[in-house]
Amino acid sequence: MYVDLHCHSYYSDGAQTPEYLVSAALERGLTHLALTDHDCLCGVEHLWKTMPRAALPSKQEGWRQLNLIAGVEISCDWNGLEIHVVGLLKELRTPTLDALLKEQQNHRRLRAESIAEKLDAAGTAGVRDYLAALPATALTRSHIADFLVANGTCKNKQKAFKSYLGRRGKAYVAATWASLDRAVNAIQSTGGIAVLAHPSRYPLTRSKLSRLIKDFHAAGGEAMEVSYANLDPTSKKRLLELANEHALYHSCGSDFHTLESGWTALGKYPRLEPSATKNAIWEHPRWHSIVTSGRAVFAQPNEESEP
Template identity: 40%
Template sequence: MRIDLHCHSNLSDGQLTPEQLVMRAAQMQLDYLALTDHDAVAGVERARSAAQAYGKGAPDIISGVEFSCQWQGFEIHILGWHFDVQHPAMTRLVTQQQQTRRDRAAAIGAKLVKQGVAAEHLPPPVEGQVLTRAHFAAALQSHGYVSSVQDAFRRYLGKGQCAYVPTPWCSIDEAIAAIQAAGGFTGLAHPLAYQLSSKWLKRLIVAFKEAGGEAMEVASGQQEPKQRQLLAQLAQDYDLAASVGSDFHYPGRWRELGRNLTLPAECRPIWASWNLA
């Protein structure tokens, strides 16, 4: 069974529409795909409709989301899967998070204008789309203010830089509670991406588990074997299930839907109880 539980459409910071993602997943011969846009679930039904229209060979679409959370001064991402996208608890938190994103986007824009960026060069708001820092980085690059997206974060958007805006995201507990109230399952996204020390990473995993978290992302496409083994061992040590995800954003050389996502044999897949064919 080929499954990918972490990807993004252009309704957050991906480049492909939900419909295009379904087509690409079919080309990659995926059986199951979870669309996990940042603080957004609007793409799930579009992806399901596209899969139904595509017919045989399309992946089954699993509902998904990736919530940004505040924890001990860090921005931590919590994945949710297999939930009711219309459940009131999910709707409330998505609405809250999207308002937070709109407020942050306005504040980032104001800071960039103060730094000499022309207002017309800022990313325009698009109906149904969640603006992320990646959108601002891409706009700065396309208009020649920086040489790359990485340069935009280094000079403007990264923590401590002139256009960085501290953001009052929801807590890990709130994200997990909303996902589970909607009947879903929860995972800690890309645990090594936060660049925490071993001591702090273990503190994060404990906090996640104490809040009711069920899984951690063990297998990702861009990963050294020793990193996968470390995460598999941590999942075992803390009695957490394991998830897999490409964190796909756009077609490219280094990251692809469903690629290199095999779990180590000792892991317990989060989807084992989902009654997937």
């Protein structure tokens, strides 16, 4: 089992097409891939239209199968802190999830407009046209940072966040996200599994991180990422301990966004040790139904992928 259950396409803040992700996943030998764009399902819907459910090919030795899982990454609020929850979905659409994502996308558009107004006031125009030309459904600050680099305002994205988009930046606009409980409930409405994303990246003490995981579990969360890109062994061990302490399944993903990022690639993360796989997310009772609700892509042994 070689899974990547967290990655992004250009429908949110990734740089690649959904087709590229599928091709790269096949090339890297992944068995399962979940596309988890921020607050939108457009990338998944795009794949579902072009890749209808496939029956297994005749059993020929060496055929490779990639299972595609519908996913989403929902931004939510926990005690004033932005937290991300990945949803691995059984049903692609439900009224509860649709309503939440519509609100999230609308907030993203309003925030982008507020940032554009502040950039105008600072003498930096043009971001509206830049954003309008993107394929993204979920607009993020990362897109605006790209604009600030592209037009020469900032040397790099880190400078863009520091000078303009971060809390002390000239164009900072606070976000308003759904509650943690509501995000988990929306995922549950699809028959899916809610996964706490990259827990070690939040600016939390050990005790507060434990409290977050406790609240996530109380809200109905069933899994958390215990292995992802750039995670050191000490942090990974601590996350495994916390997951076991709160009876959460173990999930893994690269959080891949772009080829330009040197710290991650699709399928790149520390693999789970055998002792940790007994609680891996693929042991969840609903895992099979989630996988079979998705799509399957097949490649012959001599078929070359060109991601």
